[in-house]
Amino acid sequence: MLNLYNSFTKSLEKVELSSDDVKVYLCGPTVQSSPHIGHGRSSVVFDFFIRYLKYLNYNVSFARNITDIDDKIIIKSSEQNIGFKELANKISKEFEQAYSNLNCLSPDFEPKATEYIDEIIVYIKQILDKDMAYVSESGVYFNTAAFTDYLKLSGRKLEEVISGTRVDIQDDKKAPEDFALWKFAKEGEPYWESTWGKGRPGWHIECSAMINTILGEEIDFHCGGNDLIFPHHENELAQSKAAYPNKNFVKYWLHNGMINLSGKKMSKSEGNVKILNDYIDEYGGDVMRFYFLRAQYRSPQEFSEDLLIESQTTFNKIAEFIKDTKPGPIDKNLINLFEECMGDDLNTPKLIGEIFLQINNSTKLDHLIQNDLKATIRYIFHTLGFTFLKAETEQLSDEKLANYFDNYGIIFESIEQAMNEYIIIREQHRTNEEYEIADVMRDSLLKIGIKIEDGKKDDWSWNNN
């Protein structure tokens, strides 16, 4: 049982798919500037979704595009005095790194707009042939008046859209709400040849054309941030329905909520973006994923570094609880809860609550049953794409360790040997009641990932888990 909120019908719907082969398209980034937390949310949240579809034994075809040509890229690259391709490549690499560090599944297809120019041109022709677009002085435009279902997805009224459009420049459009399929190149702008003239594709057409080329005329899920509903997805839908009027372009539209900073949406126009890779480097992919798991994917989510630290604390608690276990779906009760939560529009915060309830109750259970629970929790987190690997900065390198132990006059050979000597030094301080020194030693050691736990007198243990 999987219920999901469909933005098109604006209601929770039971997901019913005619085939086990499922097609998913996720609107990827325009590679104009470094990925921020919001990009992270979208990719992780839909990664949970795709992994869950796979868990349900669907055979998923997953495509996520890269918009590597658009007005912003042109402007930014000329500001930086580099080619638009250079900028797009550079930013694409940053996204690639983020996806990989967040352990997001690689898409089966990752089309770039500039690699599908021919298909885009063919697609525009199809729309022109149906008289739903026209060529004007500045480009080729979609004729919204010819498409009766326009604005059905976003639920807007035409007047609102018109009042919102900028009146400047493109006055060669038939109607202000018409949008560009192909923009003719101005002096110095990159361009591709087309039958209408040199230019580049509009923002929305690439998705329609690439979906059509790669996944086909109909797909099951179309995902993206809810800020894309209008105009991007609205226009995409219009184009696709114009080109293929008898096809049901998308069965379920899924949209994630935005990241907020102190209650305000984080966005480029607000200038309050937080760079994703900085936080991944510091906290690691698992903690970032867990942070995103804490909110239901459609709700707005608060972001602050404190919340990231809190996520780290909470996640470590779970990791500590299940350490030394292998994943296995043994505890049927918890598996049922898992499916219940995920089936309820991917209610991951509820899932976390249920898991903690189980952990809290488990102290009363005997070891065997508790181990079943641990294995199941690990299984669930593995299913959702958690690795339980340390963040890179927390990995212990020999060099780092040697450096650290050198401060105490210990020559590092192995971690066991060094720790043995280290403990002797520290215990001496404790015996001498030089607790401040002992505490500094313990705290500084924790910073390089080794935890000392003092027990009774002369009793201690350490680990680098």
Added chain:
RNA sequence: GGCGACGUGGCGGAGUGGCUACGCAGCGGUCUGCAAAACCGUGUACACCAGUUCGAUUCUGGUCGUCGCCUCCA
């Protein structure tokens, strides 16, 4: 201005017509070095005002407030 969403304890965040969500922080305790960690215990919160109801945080209406979209945006 139009359309939409939301308003839960210090923070984050689920949920329900009547029964502890959960996590973090805090507080109390055990242990201890009047420490850290660990462990145990601990919180009658649901914007406001009416209405429906035996009973509403949960349903209905209104008020106030916040946020989003309407312009590039995940």
